Amino acid sequence: MFRKLLVANRGEIAVRVMRACREMGIATVAVYSEVDRGSLHVRMADEAFCIGPAPSAASYLNIPNIMSTAELTGVDAIHPGYGFLAENPRFAEIVTDCKIAFVGPPARAIELMGDKAAARAQMQKSGVPVIPGSAGVVAGVRDALTAAGGTGYPLVIKAAAGGGGRGMRIAQTPEDLPGALDSARREAEAAFGDGRVYIEKYLHEPRHIEVQVFADAHGTVLHVGTRDCSVQRRHQKLIEESPPPRMRDRITSALGRAAVRAAQVIGYVNAGTVEFLVDASENLYFMEMNTRIQVEHPVTEAVTGLDLVKEQIRVAAGEKLHFTGRDVEPRGHALECRINAEDPRSGFRPSAGTITAFVPPGGPGIRVDTHCYPGYAVPPNYDSLIAKVISWGRDRDEAIMRMRRALLEFEIEGIHTTIPFHLRVLDNAFFRRGEVYTNFVQRRLEMDAL
Amino acid sequence: MFRKLLVANRGEIAVRVMRACREMGIATVAVYSEVDRGSLHVRMADEAFCIGPAPSAASYLNIPNIMSTAELTGVDAIHPGYGFLAENPRFAEIVTDCKIAFVGPPARAIELMGDKAAARAQMQKSGVPVIPGSAGVVAGVRDALTAAGGTGYPLVIKAAAGGGGRGMRIAQTPEDLPGALDSARREAEAAFGDGRVYIEKYLHEPRHIEVQVFADAHGTVLHVGTRDCSVQRRHQKLIEESPPPRMRDRITSALGRAAVRAAQVIGYVNAGTVEFLVDASENLYFMEMNTRIQVEHPVTEAVTGLDLVKEQIRVAAGEKLHFTGRDVEPRGHALECRINAEDPRSGFRPSAGTITAFVPPGGPGIRVDTHCYPGYAVPPNYDSLIAKVISWGRDRDEAIMRMRRALLEFEIEGIHTTIPFHLRVLDNAFFRRGEVYTNFVQRRLEMDAL
């Protein structure tokens, strides 16, 4: 097993990884930007190195400074967390070249899944159902119109390098197509420096269901349960749960099989998440694969009892998976609410500043992952996630009531948070019934009532 | 179900009960003493009434003021928590007479089990194994010598009204007996205003194993798993775990059967704990029954997934148990460490004062129950328990490593706590092997090394 591990990240996920290391007896090295000097991940680490000024490009994305730190501190493993360099194949490659274990999949798997169009083509070839659409990138309008013949209208144009809904456009009719294609390309070019786009059939009220998969370097690939992430705002997940409500076992197992196949065909290793859309008639379509640990991994940990981050580290160290398919039978129900430093009452505007009061909830069935504490200053430079609250219950109702109770007792003063938004969702009749599709937030919540 | 419930207690257990109420949609009323005005249980309640000055006798034991509050606020149930009035049969009676539901067992069950000698006799009569000893109270030295004939030496003298080791003496030889009898009586008289004592065989290196039982008003009595509470200091539990390490199923089930019988023969209702001593040759002996929720109930919740406090409230409302024997199959392993405001480096001297920094641990498998927050002043008037940390793991090793990790990240400044003590226990080789008897602390830990 590793002696010392560097966490190339910040915030709650850096804290999460260090907790796993401490439980495994592995020493930790934190890297931080100048504004994160007082962050919990710095205080929790055995060693900490400042790697640059606040802007990510100069610090958390600064590969030379991160690798120099790894060298100077003599670590034998690097965990990238999520975001920042987690899905940068070049980083994975450099780490490996330095004879340091990268706690994640092989660079080539990251690269393949990073190219959304290529991934889609690969999956289609391997018999994983994908959303009908263009065979790869569409060169121009004629190309697009051809593809449209296969998908029908409405259709959606997506960026090949995309993610988070940027470079995404919907065309209702052939007339819309040229304009939509144009703006999608421009936005993709601006966002990713890559204007290539592809076309997919538009699905009405689909659910976002994802499958957690885990593969070791010895050929074992398992799925570790499913998560429903349909509560999204502008393609940003806000609430995740497991198991997905009102989903028949037949569909759940079909998703599991498809996800395992997806991982197998690309020779995947370590933890990954295969995202699907499931439409009203229970057809499932591959969307993309995230080649890293997810923000929402705790809901799976809550219902399975597994420690996914410890498992990641073991797999990176060459060990076999420490669990079998039987061990991952879900028990009860779990929810996660992402608490962001945003003001839901004014368009989720980021709300950086000093947290003057911070009293996290506790008691039965509640888990909190956070890097905040009283007096912590939330910097404006990064992702606005300040805490994750995970609730577990013997059934969905208990999990919901526990989450409600926990959010009501969560005291955060000095900044705005998304807690009022979550409380509204938890009290929403459609949510209570589990009737949630990816358009839930815009269709079922009156934001002004917040 | 109840509309409004009064919590006749303070501290973490008051917070625990209110959490259960919030999850059930029951309004809460807090009562508090003048020093507890700023306590979390007051801030969490829907209504709060000051019932007296700091001394318990004038506030948390002030039945008239508590009942007046119940009347004025119109509650339909009262939860006594543990300690204070929880095992006062008169209080249970008064509450019931006021047509308010008492969340606990019938007064007569409290009364019977409150008289340790009578309870012992009753159990013996009902075929529950008890420690060989005097048939009830010993009148004088001759009486004691007769009993000693049955028990042999060494033997232990215990207060009939006793608990927590007060009024307890060990006699190694017949010569010791008169003196030990005398001082035991005097101490019992002083501590409980009741000098009656009884005699029991002294057991060498026993384990303290207790069984959680649950009975509804419809005749169902179930045992909900066992807990090992052998890590004690002066008869005060410090660490509890479930399931007990290295215990054969045969013994576990024997304990379960004996506990259920104990509850049945006295017509017990609601949650209770039957405490046993288990000696080296796996003989089990009934010690006493606690007719209330225990401090350590969360370890049972962690391995079974049940919410024992919610279940208490449902049973008090006349509902049937919401679980069966199958539901309580333990999953994984759980530990609880009691964090007390005491200085383990100077004889566990109480350490009241203002908590200047308070950052509780979080992450996977960790639960914290506390009434503290940054700036909270720990009053010198009450029990020194300020927080309970519960860790869960797929096996005992993971639970131990998680607890260690959690205690290392638990920041409490301004007062001394027992955290350094717990860290020593967790690193102790005998504890790691599960070789823990009730003399573990005095025999296996060098306190001065703390």
Place this chain on the structure above:
Amino acid sequence: MSERIDFDQVREVIRIAAEAELVELDVESPSLKVRVKRAAPDPARDARRAAETDTEAAAGAHGHLETIAAPMVGTFYRAGSPDAPAFVREGDLVSEGQVICMIEAMKLFNEIQAEKSGRIARVMVDNASPVEYGQPLFLLDVTARA
């Protein structure tokens, strides 16, 4: 609830400034900013200071109203029965031991007596409303005498 000042660090800064006999010392860290200014003792100003604090102290010692608080939880009644007159009204002079109200608790009516003589300056609770332990019921001007 918020992060507290680390006074040990403040004292340390002052100590360092004194050791080095500095006129002024500013120290700033991400969590704390301390500015120390040391000046030569000025007897005149010290005298002024002393005078000021004296007068403040004198002014502070002038509270003459005392509260009469509820000795138990219950329902506050100003009179012995619905149609009877109130035991006391604002402005009334009361003598030690005089019944000034009743608190009903557990169906029992408890007479509450004045512990000191004085004038009822204010009645702070409405008739027939619940009171908690220690809740102020009356303000009593103990300097007023019959």
Place this chain on the structure above:
Amino acid sequence: MSERIDFDQVREVIRIAAEAELVELDVESPSLKVRVKRAAPDPARDARRAAETDTEAAAGAHGHLETIAAPMVGTFYRAGSPDAPAFVREGDLVSEGQVICMIEAMKLFNEIQAEKSGRIARVMVDNASPVEYGQPLFLLDVTARA
């Protein structure tokens, strides 16, 4: 709850100010900002200072030290090779653009140049020791000129 002030650094700044007999000295690094003011020997100015509240006026000609911080993570070297002389020593005058040290990162040796002219008041890191981003390497007296 938060990182503590590094009092050794504070004392060091004061010592430097005393050595240089400065009236005022400001030193600022990412994590610490220290301002020292020392009573001047001249009694006349002393009197003025007592009268004046504005420090700027009191501050006549005083030295101002600036830190030269590490622009990257790596290993700090004072010389181009083990047997070569150090690029700069304490007391040396350096001009803008002059190489003052090297930082080795990922097997690459990066020459670090002075961004301003001045006198090296202190070398704050030992040769061949690791440095993090923004770590103070030198104190430069920018008021000193050749």
